[in-house]
Amino acid sequence: MGLFSRKYSILDKRLLEGATDHHSHILFGVDDGVSKPEDSLTILSMLEEAGLRSLWLTPHTMEDVPNTTAGLKERFEELKAMYHGPVELHLASEYMMDELFEKHLADKDFLFHREEGSVLMETSTWSGPYNFWDMIDRTMRSGFRPVLAHPERYEYMGEKEYSRLRGMGVRFQMNYPSLLGYYGEHVKEKAAMILKKGWYDMAGSDCHRVRAIRHQLQDKVLKKDVAEALRSILTV
Numbered sequence: 001m002g003l004f005s006r007k008y009s010i011l012d013k014r015l016l017e018g019a020t021d022h023h024s025h026i027l028f029g030v031d032d033g034v035s036k037p038e039d040s041l042t043i044l045s046m047l048e049e050a051g052l053r054s055l056w057l058t059p060h061t062m063e064d065v066p067n068t069t070a071g072l073k074e075r076f077e078e079l080k081a082m083y084h085g086p087v088e089l090h091l092a093s094e095y096m097m098d099e100l101f102e103k104h105l106a107d108k109d110f111l112f113h114r115e116e117g118s119v120l121m122e123t124s125t126w127s128g129p130y131n132f133w134d135m136i137d138r139t140m141r142s143g144f145r146p147v148l149a150h151p152e153r154y155e156y157m158g159e160k161e162y163s164r165l166r167g168m169g170v171r172f173q174m175n176y177p178s179l180l181g182y183y184g185e186h187v188k189e190k191a192a193m194i195l196k197k198g199w200y201d202m203a204g205s206d207c208h209r210v211r212a213i214r215h216q217l218q219d220k221v222l223k224k225d226v227a228e229a230l231r232s233i234l235t236v
Helices: 037-049 069-082 099-107 132-141 159-168 176-180 185-197 210-218 224-234
Strands: 054-057 088-091 094-096 118-122 145-149 171-175 202-204
Touching: 037 069, 037 210, 069 088, 094 099, 099 132, 132 145, 132 159, 159 171, 171 176, 171 185, 176 185, 176 224, 185 224, 202 224
Parallel strands: 054 088, 094 118, 118 145, 145 171, 171 202
Antiparallel strands: none
């Protein structure tokens, strides 16, 4: 009997054992995610039970949520002082491609994601900035490597745009609730297409609160073939 012989919830140990979650909003009190430290600890406890090895905390930085590098580092240290479990915690940020991003780019002031120089970036779900391609190009010419958060969720993008971005060297981070239909069938189909083409480099829950992780990851299931493909990018 194989590892994935039936349907599994994403919180099944056989899927998350030794995995890395590259996108979450469970650093308390800094954005629209978790507001209380006890909720951060509850989610971490759930992820421990599922066998997760490491977790990236990626709070928003945008004009509407103008987090600073220093402020996020301070709150991160507070959470690390409270948490004594086995999940490795890492800090980055999810940067909206807006005017504040332009300032961070000019100042070369980023919390890097996964490796030195790697920047987790996002746009609005419905439309990118008017100078999207120029911003991607300037980010790379400035010595940084974009990681595009949840590309499957961008309604204005299709296979042509994804192919162009991959050709430029942009990395893709999938929200795995997309594969469960959490954002709708169209997003689910796009996520499956990108996954099949091998264009995803990493995956994350994009978890914002306790009830979301239960609904997104515990109560729904994946089919065997999708689970196998997802497993391959959860452990990088």
